[in-house]
Amino acid sequence: MLxxxxxxxxxxxxxxxxxxxxxxxILKRVRTVLKTYPPSKYPKLYNKSPDxxxxxxxxxxxxxxxxxxxxxxxxCAIGSWDLSSDExxxxxxxxxxxxxxxxPVMLMEFSGYAYFKQMRKxxxxxxxxxxxxxxxxxxxxxxxxxxxxxxxxxACILFVFFLDPTPYEIGSDVFVISISLIATNVLFALxxxxxxxxxKLDPYQSSKDRTRQIERAVKSLIGxxxxxxxxxxxxxxxxxxxxxxFEAVTMSLYLQFIAWLSLGAMLRTxxxxxINFDVYKxxxxxxx
Numbered sequence: 272m273l274x275x276x277x278x279x280x281x282x283x284x285x286x287x288x289x290x291x292x293x294x295x296x297i298l299k300r301v302r303t304v305l306k307t308y309p310p311s312k313y314p315k316l317y318n319k320s321p322d323x324x325x326x327x328x329x330x331x332x333x334x335x336x337x338x339x340x341x342x343x344x345x346x347c348a349i350g351s352w353d354l355s356s357d358e359x360x361x362x363x364x365x366x367x368x369x370x371x372x373x374x375p376v377m378l379m380e381f382s383g384y385a386y387f388k389q390m391r392k393x394x395x396x397x398x399x400x401x402x403x404x405x406x407x408x409x410x411x412x413x414x415x416x417x418x419x420x421x422x423x424x425x426a427c428i429l430f431v432f433f434l435d436p437t438p439y440e441i442g443s444d445v446f447v448i449s450i451s452l453i454a455t456n457v458l459f460a461l462x463x464x465x466x467x468x469x470x471k472l473d474p475y476q477s478s479k480d481r482t483r484q485i486e487r488a489v490k491s492l493i494g495x496x497x498x499x500x501x502x503x504x505x506x507x508x509x510x511x512x513x514x515x516x517f518e519a520v521t522m523s524l525y526l527q528f529i530a531w532l533s534l535g536a537m538l539r540t541x542x543x544x545x546i547n548f549d550v551y552k553x554x555x556x557x558x559x
Contacts, residue, residue, distance in 0.1 A: 362522035
C-alpha cells in the first residue's frame, strides 16, 4: 500500500537536507577559507598543513555520500515493505537515520575542539585579551523569548497531565516527560553559561565574532527547547487521538527543524565574509 506517500516526501527532504544540502554548504565554507585565507598570510589559523584540512574535508564529503546512499537504500526498502504491508511506517526509522546523518557533524565538532586546543597550546603570545564588560544572558537574547520557553515547557507538562491525569508516579508519561524536559533544559542552561562565561575556545577570536557566536548558540538552544516541547505535545496528542500514522512524518519534520535551528543557524549567522580573519595574521613586530 502507498498510504505513506507523505512520509516518502518528508523523508526524502530529510535525506536531501542533512546528507546533501548542509554538507555541501559546510564543504564550500571550509574550502573557501582554505583558498581565501592561506597559511602564508594567516599562519595563526593553521596548526597543521592545508593538506590535512583538505583530507578532513574529503573524508567528510565521502561519509556524507555514503550516508546519502544508505538513505536511498532505506527508503527503497521501506517502499518495498510498504507494498506488501498494511502497517504504518514507524518514526524510529527517521530517528535512527538522523543519528547516522549527525555522525559526521559530531566528528567535525570533536575535531574542532581538538583544533582549538592545539591552537591555544601554540599561542605563545603572552598578552591576554579579555572583555571588560561582563556578559549576561539578556545581552544575547530577549527576556520575551526566555519567558516563552518557560511557558511552553510548563504548558507541555500540563498538557500531558491533562491527557493522562494518572497519579504522578515513576514511569508515568507526566513523570518521564517532566524529568526529560528538566534534564534537557538544565543541560542547555549549562551549555549557555559555558558559552557566555567560559574560556573562549579560539584564543585569537575577536570580541565581535565571539559575541555573534554566543548569540547564535543561545538562541539556537532556546529555540530547540521550545520546539522540543511543542513536538512532545503534538506527539502525545496524536497518540491520544490514535493518529499514529502521522508519527514518522512529524518525527522527520521535527528532526529537520532541529537541524535548521542548529546547523542552519550557524551557516546563516556566522558567515565567512562577516568574520574578522585579520586576527590570524602574523603580527608585524617591526611596527612595535
